[in-house]
Amino acid sequence: MSEGLESDGLKRDQQALVPVQDHVLPFADAPSIVRAHQKDSYFESVLRDKVQGAVQVLTGQRFIHTHPDEITVAAKALYVGLTTVLGSRTLGEEYTDLMYVTRDGKRIPKLLRRLGFLASYSIIPYVITRILRRLLPVDEGEGASSKKNWFQSLSYSKILDTLLNVHLALFYFNGAYYDLAKRIFGLRYAFGHRVDKEEQLSRGGYELLGGLIFTQIAFKAIKHFSESFQNDRTRKSNTEVSDNITGVPPSVPSNDIDLSNPKLLKFIPDFSRNCMLCLSPMTNPSCAPCGHLFCWNCISDWSRDHPECPLCRQALTEQSILPLR
Amino acid sequence: MATKRLMKEYNSIQKALSDTQEYENIVSLEPTGDLFSWCGVIRGPSNSPFQAGTWKIKIEVPQNYPIAPPKMKFVNKLCHPNVNFQTGEICLDILQNQWTPAWTLLTTMSAILLLLQDPEPTSPLNIDISNLLKSGDIKAYNGLIRFYTHKYAIDSV
Numbered sequence: 001m002s003e004g005l006e007s008d009g010l011k012r013d014q015q016a017l018v019p020v021q022d023h024v025l026p027f028a029d030a031p032s033i034v035r036a037h038q039k040d041s042y043f044e045s046v047l048r049d050k051v052q053g054a055v056q057v058l059t060g061q062r063f064i065h066t067h068p069d070e071i072t073v074a075a076k077a078l079y080v081g082l083t084t085v086l087g088s089r090t091l092g093e094e095y096t097d098l099m100y101v102t103r104d105g106k107r108i109p110k111l112l113r114r115l116g117f118l119a120s121y122s123i124i125p126y127v128i129t130r131i132l133r134r135l136l137p138v139d140e141g142e143g144a145s146s147k148k149n150w151f152q153s154l155s156y157s158k159i160l161d162t163l164l165n166v167h168l169a170l171f172y173f174n175g176a177y178y179d180l181a182k183r184i185f186g187l188r189y190a191f192g193h194r195v196d197k198e199e200q201l202s203r204g205g206y207e208l209l210g211g212l213i214f215t216q217i218a219f220k221a222i223k224h225f226s227e228s229f230q231n232d233r234t235r236k237s238n239t240e241v242s243d244n245i246t247g248v249p250p251s252v253p254s255n256d257i258d259l260s261n262p263k264l265l266k267f268i269p270d271f272s273r274n275c276m277l278c279l280s281p282m283t284n285p286s287c288a289p290c291g292h293l294f295c296w297n298c299i300s301d302w303s304r305d306h307p308e309c310p311l312c313r314q315a316l317t318e319q320s321i322l323p324l325r
Numbered sequence: 326m327a328t329k330r331l332m333k334e335y336n337s338i339q340k341a342l343s344d345t346q347e348y349e350n351i352v353s354l355e356p357t358g359d360l361f362s363w364c365g366v367i368r369g370p371s372n373s374p375f376q377a378g379t380w381k382i383k384i385e386v387p388q389n390y391p392i393a394p395p396k397m398k399f400v401n402k403l404c405h406p407n408v409n410f411q412t413g414e415i416c417l418d419i420l421q422n423q424w425t426p427a428w429t430l431l432t433t434m435s436a437i438l439l440l441l442q443d444p445e446p447t448s449p450l451n452i453d454i455s456n457l458l459k460s461g462d463i464k465a466y467n468g469l470i471r472f473y474t475h476k477y478a479i480d481s482v
């Protein structure tokens with residue numbers, strides 16, 4: 001990537017801009033921020049692909065499948081770390097000529113704030129989601145405690161969704177902070193150039209969108225209240241019945257690919273659909289570097305102690321096994 | 326995985342034993358009790374000094390079979406360069422480091438039968454008979470084996 005070159009250019013930019021302390025840079029408008037954000041998320045996804053490629057070489061295919069969130073967090077942190085934290089602009093910010101200023105728009109945010117933004121943008125949401133997933137029960141149906149009140153019946157994801165929607169609506173109204181993390185750390189965007197009135201008018205605004213989101217939130221809230229009110233009434237009449245029902249474990253939908261189903265992976269011919277380790281139709285067929293197929297579980301158990309294919313003795317590591325999808 | 330696979334092997338063994346000439350010297354191969362302990366019976370090949378003998382082989386299947394090989398040893402005494410005369414322990418590469426899950430209990434049994442006719446004198450468990458083989462005294466080698474076969478392996482099963 002070309003951050004190195006850009007940061008050189010940017011340092012010159014900043015030197016040119018900092019003396020303009022007496023008159024404040026104009027705050028950026030919502031459309032420019034959204035455009036910058038779209039560019040950035042595109043480049044973030046490009047960077048994520050590259051990171052994934054590198055991780056795959058180091059750890060193997062299986063890790064990629066089991067840790068997609070972690071890779072995304074790493075890519076986000078890398079992108080912001082190489083641009084914002086180092087004091088240069090992201091590619092999206094360059095595209096619409098934006099730069100960070102403090103809340104009052106008079107200074108450039110300090111390193112600590114930018115580091116805080118990095119953390120709250122990439123790592124902290126991931127950590128919070130993990131913790132809350134563990135603390136709060138996932139099911140939103142009739143859980144074990146039938147005496148939930150309306151507040152307890154609010155799930156974490158519902159609260160977060162509403163919060164993010166309010167935040168987004170505010171952004172559409174005043175165009176200040178597109179990211180919640182940027183709102184918290186007071187990283188506001190300003191244009192790196194002057195804006196004349198005509199340019200400002202031609203861009204228009206997103207106030208209508210903001211209004212729609214607020215209306216939506218209002219309707220959801222009304223619906224939620226009326227539903228939980230009704231539930232309270234029905235629950236009172238149903239308590240005796242529901243106590244008698246013994247819990248039936250929900251059937252877990254498995255993502256396993258079971259080759260005893262002839263419709264799956266039709267390109268594998270009948271005579272090679274059995275795994276020679278368990279002598280049964282393969283579950284999650286996986287390919288060794290030599291081309292031999294086995295169940296994922298069978299071959300990974302084997303490869304832990306034996307770095308060779310059980311059929312042809314060609315070299316084999318757990319990392320080099322490729323699950324077929 | 327082990328139980329599932331042993332079940333599959335069990336289902337195919339009886340058919341293979343009755344249908345094919347390939348296993349003519351394997352008299353029986355059956356689980357004793359659960360699927361993790363088996364008993365096999367082999368017959369001495371007709372063109373060998375083991376002719377007319379029958380040997381019982383005790384098979385212990387590990388819980389992580391077929392990742393790990395089964396343990397097999399002779400129950401009645403067998404005089405062979407690669408079999409411990411006292412304990413019945415078998416020195417066969419596929420029962421140790423050359424094991425792959427491509428082998429089954431049945432094919433491993435036929436590998437033991439091949440070992441009877443094709444001893445490997447470089448890794449002996451029975452020094453006396455191995456030395457006879459190394460010295461090239463085939464007459465004495467065959468004679469000694471025939472003697473022990475008649476002593477320990479006739480009507481033994």
Ligand SMILES: [Zn+2]
Pocket residue numbers: 275276277278279280282283294295298
């Ligand atoms: Zn398998």
Ligand SMILES: [Zn+2]
Pocket residue numbers: 288290291292309310311312313314
């Ligand atoms: Zn292979």
